[in-house]
Structures are given as structure tokens and as C-alpha cells.
Amino acid sequence: MFQLTPTVRNLLIANVVVFLIAQQVPNHLGFLALFPVGSPYFQPWQYLTHMFMHAGIGHIFSNMFGLMVFGPLLEQRWGGQRFLTFWLICGIGAGVLYSGVRYYELNKMRHDMEVFRQDPTDVHLQDVVENNIKNNAPAFDPAIRQLHATPDDQHLIQGVLTEFENQYQRSLNGPMVGASGALFGLLFAFAYLFPNTTLIVFPLPVPVKAKYLVPVYGLYELYGGIHQAPGDNIAHFAHLAGLLVGFVLVMLWERNRARFY
Template sequence: MFQLTPTVRNLLIANVVFFLLANYLPGGLGLLALYPVGSEFFQPWQFLTYMFMHGGIGHIFSNMFGLMVFGPLLEQRWGGQRFLIFWLVCGLGSGMLYSGLRYYEMNKMRHDIEVFQQDPSDVHLMDFVQNNFKAYTEAYRPNINQLHETPNDQRLIQDILTDMGKAYKASLNLPMVGASGALFGVLFAFAYLFPNTTLFIFPLPVPIKAKYLVPLYGLYELYSGVNQTPGDNVAHFAHVAGLLVGFVLVMFWERGRKQFY
């Protein structure tokens, strides 16, 4: 079904091996996931290793399916070495950009906690929720209403601060895994170099050209990141970051292609 090129095949094997090791070895390979900068579990090597880790069968299947579909044509055009560089740079860049965003978000969350601690009001609690856990506003609503009615309830205030601390720690120690950032870079390169290739993508009822599919997909990821719903644990902004890194690298390579061919 797929005419796998050597580098695509090797990436596929490496991802499957890491997935099996992480899921079936005692203790797994947890420190290879990418933790937020500032977490006690963060290590610099995670910017590389996280892209070989996946959260489940569906996660690795979708990423490796995309690699098998879109990777071979790019490897045939660029060669194996350049395609590998592209894959790794998109994955590294996606992880770094997303980590920068997470670092900003964690600092903002810590600041909001400090503001509430200094002035524990329902207004500042609402600010904390809207800035950091907007999708879970209704879950925080009882505490917001109760604090509004009894603003001097020290036990309530302490319980809220405890919950804030737990939420901060949980967010700080929430890792990211997956090759999606690298894959989204590949998607951009494919759409740019083979724009009129017709694709059949479930659940779309009609075929669509690559030059239309990828921008629409990017806009969907951006929208999903801004309007994240409860239970959505997908790092949508990492996908957008992968697209951006792919864009920059492809523009550089295509503008100076005489240097490489």
C-alpha cells in the first residue's frame, strides 16, 4: 500500500520501538517525555526524545500513518539526509516554541495565584480561572459564588489556595509526547511542494487538494488551541508551531535550492 523510503522506514521503526519500550518496560521511559521548563522532571534532552514517545495506540498510529503517507515523496525529492534533518528540526522547533509558550503560561498562573493570595476575592479567583482554566469555569463556579457570599471565610480561602497549588503543580508536571510537531512540518512541506495532490481525508465527504487541506487544518488547530474544551489534552499550539517551523525551513531551502542540488 505504501512505498516506504529508507528514512521514513527507519523513523517508523524507531517510533514503534520507543513506543513498545515505554509501554512494556517496568517504569517505562517517562523522562524522555518533554516536561515544562521549570518542572523538576525537565531535562534538555527531552526536546529531542519527546518526539519518539506517544500516549497510546491511536496517537502513534495517526502520526506514523501521516509519516508514511506524506514522507516518502518528500524524501524522494530531498534525499534521506535532508528529510531526516527536516523531521528532526520541525520536531525540535515545535517542542521549543511550545515550551516557551508553556513557560509564559506557568509564570502567568503563578502570578495569578500570588494576586489571589494577597487579595482573596471572587474577582481574582475568576481571573485565575479565566486566564488558566477557562474551559473549567463551571467547575469553579460554586467556589466563586461562595467566596462572593462569604468573602472572609478563611477556611474556604485556604481550600481554594490549596486547590490552586495542586492545579499549578499538575500543570507544571504535565509532559508532552508525540511526533505531531514534526508531522505538521511535513504536512506544510507536502502542501507547498505538491499543492495540487488530491487527498481523501476522513471524515471529509469529498477529495481536497493539499494546498487547501493544510491551511484549513492549521486554522482548526489554532482555533482548538485558543478554545480548548474540557478533557482535550492535545497540544494544539505545538502542532501550529510545527507548521511554522516547517514554513520557515521550506522557504529557506527553496529560496536557496541551487546551493543544495
């Protein structure tokens, strides 16, 4: 049985309640998700509210399960107010940092599209694909070969530009939801403060100490963010941002306190 502490319990209830309401009126709660800066749907309050939105049962289950596993010991150490502050700062900070990453990515995509528009060669087409939509690169291979063979094919060029614009708009208006940034902050704090606690991680057949699990998990997220697979809609850099914010807070809060081994 989980020994739920008061703040962990209240966060769990709040997330579940918002999730259930969102299942009934999803179109009316879209303004709570975090949209990229520059999107017509972006609002500053989304840095907070996106933490209480989730994409599905599996998404909310994994985040709330992590909260129940790692949260109580941290709340017992810090107290409810400081634990809640940590959770919110990690979640909001992850959203802010991830917004910066998305802003850079979208600007890069727009710039590469304009370069191709001004000089529509197969080389510039390949640059747009490789630099911005690499996980969908095979779909553009025929167009790249055709443009190399017939560089003045205006119908092909306009079709590619239309597809790029559609991809850009989908990215610009694609929101992020979930408490994963806050959870990854908890993961770092737990591994730092309780490093030798053993955890059972499915599907690994043996227990793993927290101090080993979290760095490996962070490297996995970094790899997933850099080499994003086709169909992968996980915000890996938001997870890494949560780890980073958690690291900074823990270093500030725990400088003169002992860790548990």
C-alpha cells in the same frame, strides 16, 4: 500499498520500537517525555527524545500514518539526509517553541494565584479561572458565588488555593510526547511543494487539495489552542509550532527551486 522510502521506514521502525518498549517499562522511560521548563523532571535531551514517545495506540498510529502518507514524496525530493534533518528540526523546534508557550502560561498562572493569595476576592478568583483553567471554569462557579457572598470565608479561600496549587503542579509536571510537531512540519512542506495533490480525509466525502487542507487544519489547531475544550489534552500550539518551523525551513530551502503543481 505505501511506497516507503528508507528514512521514512527507519523512523517508523524507531518510533514503533520505542513505543513497544515504553509499554513494558513506562515508569522507566518517563524521562524521555518533554516536561515544562521549571519542572524538576525537565532535561534538555527531552526536546529530541519526546518525538519518539507516544501516549497510546491511536496517537502513534495517526502520527506514523501521516509520516507514511506525506514522507516518501518529500524524501524523494530532498534525499534521505535532508528529509531526516527536516523531520528532526521540526520536531525539536516545535518542542522548544511549545516550551516557551508553557513557560509563559505557567508563570501567568503562578502570578494570578499570588494576586488572589494577597487579595482573595471573588473578582481575582474569577481572573485566575478565566485566564488559566477556563476549560474547568464551571467547577469553580459555586466557589466564586460563595466568596462573593462571604468574602471572609478563610476555609473556602484555603480550599481554593489548595486546588489551584494542585492544578499548577499537575501542569508543571505534565509532559508532552509525540512526533506531531515534526509531522505538522511535513504537512506544510507537502502542501507547499505538492499543492494540487488531492487527499481523502475522513470523514469528508470528497477529495481535498493539499493547499486547502493544511491552512484549514492550521486554523482548526489555532482555535483548539485558544478555546481548549474540557478534557482536551492535545498540545495544539506544539502542532502550530511545527507548522511554523516547517514554513521557515521550506522557505529557506526552496527559494530557488520549482514546486510541483
